[in-house]
Every structure is written in structure tokens, then in C-alpha cells.
Amino acid sequence: MSGALPSAASLYRRVWRVIPPGEWAAFSDDIEAILALKRERNAVILAHNYQTPEIFHCVADIVGDSLALARKAMTVEAQVIVLAGVHFMAETAKLLNPNKTVLIPDLGAGCSLAESITAQDVRLMRQRYPGVPIVTYVNTSAEVKAESDICCTSGNAKAIIESLGVPRVIMLPDEYLAHNIAAQTDVEIIAWQGHCEVHERFTPADIRELRENHPGVTVLAHPECPPDVVAEADFSGSTAAMSDYVETQKPPRVVLMTECSMSDNVALAHPDVEFIRPCNLCPHMKRITLANIRSALEENRHIVTIDPCVAERARWAVERMLFV
Ligand code: SF4
Numbered sequence: 001m002s003g004a005l006p007s008a009a010s011l012y013r014r015v016w017r018v019i020p021p022g023e024w025a026a027f028s029d030d031i032e033a034i035l036a037l038k039r040e041r042n043a044v045i046l047a048h049n050y051q052t053p054e055i056f057h058c059v060a061d062i063v064g065d066s067l068a069l070a071r072k073a074m075t076v077e078a079q080v081i082v083l084a085g086v087h088f089m090a091e092t093a094k095l096l097n098p099n100k101t102v103l104i105p106d107l108g109a110g111c112s113l114a115e116s117i118t119a120q121d122v123r124l125m126r127q128r129y130p131g132v133p134i135v136t137y138v139n140t141s142a143e144v145k146a147e148s149d150i151c152c153t154s155g156n157a158k159a160i161i162e163s164l165g166v167p168r169v170i171m172l173p174d175e176y177l178a179h180n181i182a183a184q185t186d187v188e189i190i191a192w193q194g195h196c197e198v199h200e201r202f203t204p205a206d207i208r209e210l211r212e213n214h215p216g217v218t219v220l221a222h223p224e225c226p227p228d229v230v231a232e233a234d235f236s237g238s239t240a241a242m243s244d245y246v247e248t249q250k251p252p253r254v255v256l257m258t259e260c261s262m263s264d265n266v267a268l269a270h271p272d273v274e275f276i277r278p279c280n281l282c283p284h285m286k287r288i289t290l291a292n293i294r295s296a297l298e299e300n301r302h303i304v305t306i307d308p309c310v311a312e313r314a315r316w317a318v319e320r321m322l323f324v
Contacts, residue, residue, distance in 0.1 A: 005035045011058045017271065018053050018264045027054045030290035034059045037297035043080035045293065046073060046093060049239040050259040050285040051084045057268060059293065060084060065239040066092075066138045067153040071322060073097060082296050083304075086284045088114045091142045094304045095315045102304040105292035109284045113139040113224075116194030117173040122147035125170055129190060134170045135161055136317065137177060139196075142306045144172070146313035151321040154223045155238035157181045161189070163324045176200065180223040180230050198280045199224035202257045206278060207232045210255055214276050218251035222258040229257065246270055259285060 008028035012019075019027075031054065038045065038061075046069050047060035056063055062072045066089060073081065073093040080101045083090035088111055090104040122134060122144055135157070136148035145151055152160040152171075158181050161169050169187055171178040173194030182189040202225050210217055220242045221233035230236045235245055242256055243266050253274040256263050260279035267275040295301070306314070 005032070005039065008032050008058075014057045015053045015268060018268060024054075027058075027290055030294050031058050033294050034290065034297065037294065041080050041297055042078050043082055043297060044076055044078040045082045045084055046076075046089075048085035048089060048285065049243070049265060050261050050282055051265075051288060052261050052286070053264050053268065054290060055084050055288065055293065056261070056265045059290065063265075065153065065155060067155045067238070068240060069093070070096065070138065070153075070318060074322070076100070080297075082293055084288045084293060085109070086111045086114075086282075087304075088139055088141060090304045091306060091314075092138060092318060094306055095142060095145075095311055095318055098311065098315075101300070103296045103300065104302050104304055105289070105296040106287040107302045109287040111139050111284055112197040113137065113174055113194045114141055114144075117144055117192055119143040119147050121192075122172065125172070125190075125192075129168075129170055132168050132170050132190065133164050133166055134172065135164075136172050137174050138318070138321075140173060142310050142314040145317045146310045148172070148317045149320075150324075151317045153238065153321075155240055156321065156324070157223075158184050160321055160324055161185060161187050174224055176226050176230075177223050179227045180225075180236065183227065196224040198259050198282045199257070200226060201280050202226070202229045204228045204232045207257070210276060210278060214253060214255070217253045217255055217276055218249075220245055220254060220256050220258075222256075225257055233257065242266070246273060261285070 008031045044061040046062045047056050070092050073096045082103045086109045094102040133149045138151050170190045173192040175191045175193050178189050178191035219233045221230050221236045255276040259282045263275045263277050
């Protein structure tokens with residue numbers, strides 16, 4: 001990296017429509033410090049679509065959904081990666097970059113799906129269904145990935161399952177994602193009972209109320225939502241697919257049934273689209289702030305480590321997904 005760093009004032013032009021000036025005043029010092037630290041430490045910041053706009057649009061180098069972050073993590077040249085997202089994402093970045101330092105700004109940034117299943121649970125499923133391949137959502141720990149045959153994301157789950165060429169698979173741990181994918185394929189899917197605490201709260205009644213209060217609204221639902229919510233939506237897809245839908249279809253009025261910051265981040269790119277925002281916050285994603293990203297870079301914390309025996313097997317499951 002060379003040349004002058006952008007000033008916080010110039011970056012504000014990217015986000016002024018969703019961040020009021022009073023709020024921005026509290027961010028600018030951290031933003032300038034983070035930009036300088038990234039250069040000093042040869043670091044990059046990977047940010048998930050659910051990160052707040054001041055992180056997503058002002059300090060992140062690579063943004064996207066879990067699949068995009070995993071793919072792009074493989075191409076990172078910097079020595080240090082800061083993962084602005086949750087712990088399983090930082091582990092995935094570490095799996096794909098074993099020789100780099102991967103930092104997560106807050107160790108408490110977990111995930112209800114990742115916490116719903118252990119490696120021992122996966123081993124028991126394998127015993128119960130011998131010979132049935134285990135497809136594991138990336139929203140899991142490295143230990144769980146290590147027990148799996150292949151990983152998937154909400155964006156590629158159907159393609160991954162069908163690529164295996166078998167009549168039946170086990171898909172862990174998101175029950176709703178498994179049921180939503182089962183509705184699109186002839187492959188029989190055995191599910192686990194994990195749920196995303198953000199998406200499970202949406203209901204079909206929410207959609208009906210939205211349509212009544214906002215006539216003509218297009219409803220996009222993430223496939224971690226319950227199947228009856230997905231059934232009432234106009235479109236269901238990963239965060240990347242929802243973003244592409246807005247980009248290509250340009251609905252005049254839209255609601256994204258997903259985490260709150262996603263709407264803010266997509267809305268900034270589409271000033272002509274009216275975004276209705278009955279979203280739910282992910283408390284884990286919101287543990288990541290400019291202040292703790294700055295501390296992560298200043299104090300080199302929290303370093304993500306994975307037992308090498310676990311890492312080798314987990315990396316295989318992630319890389320196998322990336323090459324489908
Ligand atoms: S939004 Fe749901 S799946 Fe994503 S990190 Fe939060 S709890 Fe996990």
C-alpha cells in the first residue's frame with residue numbers, strides 16, 4: 001500500500017445517508033487510526049455483510065457473505081487478517097491461511113448455529129447413518145467441520161448437495177436451511193435442529209403485515225428463515241443473492257428478512273430503492289466495533305488458533321466446497 005490514506009471526512013461521503021453527523025463524529029478518530037494501523041501492520045479487514053456501515057464501507061478491504069469471504073480469504077497477501085464477523089468466519093480464514101495471523105476483535109462473537117452442535121454430535125450422526133455423506137454449513141466450529149465430508153454455505157448448499165451424486169445426505173446444523181433446500185432438490189436431506197436466533201424470529205404474519213402496510217413491497221428472505229416464511233416471500237437467497245436481486249431487478253420498494261445492517265449496506269448502493277427495515281439484530285455480529293478492530297490491530301488480539309490435527313481435516317471440508 002502506498003499513497004495518502006483517505007481522510008475520515010472523505011469516507012463519510014460513502015455513508016452519510018445512513019449515519020447521522022453526530023454519530024459519525026464518534027467514529028472518525030477510530031477510522032483514521034485503523035487505516036494507519038492496517039498499513040503499518042500489512043493487514044486487511046474482511047467484513048461480513050452484517051457488519052455496520054462504518055465498518056463495511058469505511059475500513060473493510062474485502063466484504064461479502066460467508067462464501068465470498070472464504071473464497072477471497074484464499075487470495076489475501078497481507079500478513080495479518082482481521083475478521084469483522086463472527087468466530088467461525090475467523091476460523092475459516094485461518095484454515096485457508098494457516099501461515100498468517102488471523103485476529104477476531106471480540107472472542108464473544110459467536111453464533112447460535114455454531115453453538116448448536118459439537119464434533120461428538122457429528123460422530124454420533126455418522127454412526128447412526130453409516131455411509132451417508134455429511135454436509136456441514138460453514139456456520140460451525142472447526143471441530144465440527146473436521147468431522148464432515150464437505151462444507152456448504154446458504155449460497156451454494158443445493159449445488160454442493162447435488163454434486164455428491166447420492167440419494168440421501170445429512171445436512172448440519174441449520175434445520176430451516178435444510179428444509180428450504182430439501183424443497184428444491186430430489187436428494188433426501190436428514191436435518192439437525194439448530195437455528196439462527198436472528199432468522200428464526202421472522203414469521204409469515206410479519207410478511208402479511210408488511211404487505212398490508214407497504215403495498216407493492218418485494219419481500220426477500222434468507223434461507224435460514226423458517227420454511228413458512230420463505231414460502232410467503234417473493235425470493236429467497238443468501239445475502240449475496242439478495243444483494244444481486246436488488247441490483248438486477250431494482251424493485252421500487254423492498255424488505256430484506258435478515259440481519260439489520262444488511263439493509264443499510266445494500267441501501268447505500270441503491271439510493272432509488274426504498275428499503276423497509278423490520279430487521280433483527282445479530283448480537284454476535286454487533287460485538288464487532290471500530291473500537292475493538294482498532295484494539296485488535298494495536299494489541300495483536302485475539303489471535304485465532306486451531307489444533308493442527310483438527311485444522312487439516314476441517315480445511316479439507318472447506319476446500320472441497322470451494323472447488324465444486
Ligand atoms: S445472524 Fe444467525 S447465523 Fe449469522 S452469526 Fe448471527 S446467529 Fe449466527
